[in-house]
Amino acid sequence: PINDSLGHRIGDDILVQTANRLRSALPKQELLARFGGDEFVAVLSHLDHRDQVLTLVEHLLNQFHEPYRIEDIEVSLSATVGIADSGLPFHHPMELIQRADVAMYEAKHRGGGAWQWFSHAMDEGMQLQVEMRAFIHDAINQQQFELFYQPIINQKEEIVAVEALIRWQHPQRGFISPAEFIPLAERSGQIIAISDWVLERACGDRARLKELGIPTISVNFSPIQFYRDDFIDKIKAAVENFAIKPGEIVIEITENVLVRDSEQIQWQLEQLQELGFSIAIDDFGTGFASLRYLGTLPVNILKIDRSFVQNIDHNQRNAAIARGVLAMTSELGIKAVAEGVETDAEHEYLRKHDCALMQGFKFCKPQPLDKLADWVKE
Ligand code: C2E
Ligand code: CA
Ligand code: CA
Ligand code: CA
Incomplete structure (x- = not known):
């Protein structure tokens, strides 16, 4: 339960702690950026295989198992991940982020802790957003x-x-x-x-x-x-x-x-x-x-x-x-x-x-x- 004494800083604290957790779970050479309110984008340019990506994604999701401690309160969060593969042809780098975004929304339907690869089956959702x-x-x-x-x-x-x-x-x-x-x-x-x-x-x-x-x-x-x-x-x-x-x-x-x-x-x-x-x-x-x-x-x-x-x-x-x-x-x-x-x-x-x-x-x-x-x- 979120208790009154948490004051105003809870949202900030959670974002900062989340960023730190994700950062430390990612290999140093990979880029992590905050993207909108509570979304983050990781660019994995040093991984070649889907298996490696999935292992890393599981590792990232595991970062949320541990509850957050903010002052004397425990807060549990869950996350969902959308993954876009640069192996599928794209015209503009932004398209990759959009695909990951659409995949993430798919994953969300299955609840916290889920991940989803973008596939062309989701093109319609993507088309709709662009349109x-x-x-x-x-x-x-x-x-x-x-x-x-x-x-x-x-x-x-x-x-x-x-x-x-x-x-x-x-x-x-x-x-x-x-x-x-x-x-x-x-x-x-x-x-x-x-x-x-x-x-x-x-x-x-x-x-x-x-x-x-x-x-x-x-x-x-x-x-x-x-x-x-x-x-x-x-x-x-x-x-x-x-x-x-x-x-x-x-x-x-x-x-x-x-x-x-x-x-x-x-x-x-x-x-x-x-x-x-x-x-x-x-x-x-x-x-x-x-x-x-x-x-x-x-x-x-x-x-x-x-x-x-x-x-x-x-x-x-x-x-x-x-x-x-x-x-x-x-x-x-x-x-x-x-x-x-x-x-x-x-x-x-x-x-x-x-x-x-x-x-x-x-x-x-x-x-x-x-x-x-x-x-x-x-
Ligand atoms: P909201 O601010 O909560 O607006 C109230 C919504 O409830 C409106 O839906 C209104 O038509 C609807 N409503 C009012 N009385 C009743 C009722 O008795 N029964 C039912 N079923 N609905 C009722 P609307 O116009 O479709 O807007 C939906 C939401 O879109 C708004 O929710 C607001 O969050 C957003 N929105 C609408 N206009 C603007 C805007 O100019 N700027 C921003 N930022 N958001 C807007
Ligand atoms: Ca309202
Ligand atoms: Ca209103
Ligand atoms: Ca509303």
């Missing part, structure tokens, strides 16, 4: 994105905010869900361009939303954005350009942001809050953040993930978790939003347990701005 990247590239250039808005309501069913949610209507493929393309864009770096677009559009729509009497707008931010030095300057510039008060913008981040590089994150969040922005923790309960964070981090809003809201009226486990979160937020003076409220029964249950804010299909689906305006005027 998707090209699609996203076009979508950015040809402005195929739209921004929808979903109301967040209080107990009197007044709109206190809207959440901005991106939509992508591809000319041939039709609607592509953000749940599908955002993770891909995060891995390709295209998320930065997408996020810039979202922020710009949200700020551009702010005036109309204000006319509709909607006090704040909630915007989703990807963890990747927090790793960029210009992150805060960009948000500042955006609100200044559109003459928006920071207090009218809520920055939604998932709790996993809090687990990594947290000293820097804490500093960034403090900066943002000092500027007047509100911070919401999205999908609360699905990640690894320890409750301790909430006491120390500048957080204004907790969004209880839909998975805990579903059937809350008759799922006792969900109900217990949600009540716990509500009690905690009220004690900490943080606002709670229940996400994904779909039924009258869920709504009623949450109301009875003093959940002040809710969002979900029960009230309104995400809509384009014009439709939202109609809904508000009804």
